[in-house]
Amino acid sequence: MSHKGEAYSASGAIFLDNPIRRLIQPPSELIDKLGIAPSDVAVDFGCGPGFFTTELAKRTKKVFAVDISSEMLLKVKNKVTKAKVANVQFLQSDGKNLQLEDNSVDLILLVTVYHEVGDNEAVLKEFHRILKPTGKLAIVEVIKKGALPSAPVQIPEVLKAEIETEDFELQQMRPYKSYGIFLFSKKA
Ligand SMILES: C[S@@+](CC[C@H](N)C(=O)[O-])C[C@H]1O[C@@H](n2cnc3c(N)ncnc32)[C@H](O)[C@@H]1O
16 A cells, blocks of 8 residues: 555555456556557656566667665566566666656656655656657556555546646547556657
């Protein structure tokens, strides 16, 4: 269980990466909807135990797996090692000071993370800095009761307005199961 500004506890990792979630929500199904290219550099922000990390890494040039929690990073490292995926770099960060170059990233993916990020304004500014002008910020949140019981249900219009305040523009909102996949670009 987690609240705004408070990381998902590592003991909850079992709810995030297990055969049931894999069956009802295969990582590839969501990743298919992001429009990624093999040359992409991606950030799996709030990667947790790595439910999406290995699949994302298989389809892109490089993935930065970022989490505030050292325990989650240990879990994702084990998972990536087992999967023999070599293009993942791990960063422990709360998102306010990412050790990544300006305009260097094609995709920033947050799956049920945004509602937990403490200082949204600072983190969105940092996303804006590292994202290429052609890059995408993909925010996936629960918009209908049912998906991840611990995640709060978001109001799409409120989420859109909050993120657009930080110089992003919503390009598309795709419903997926109980989630909304919000794809933002930097404002031109
Ligand atoms: C609900 S879990 C989702 C994990 C993964 N995206 C998934 O769908 O399986 C949220 C994750 O975000 C991380 N997190 C929360 N706030 C964060 C922040 N400010 N910076 C980096 N990671 C954060 C937590 O530690 C946790 O691993």
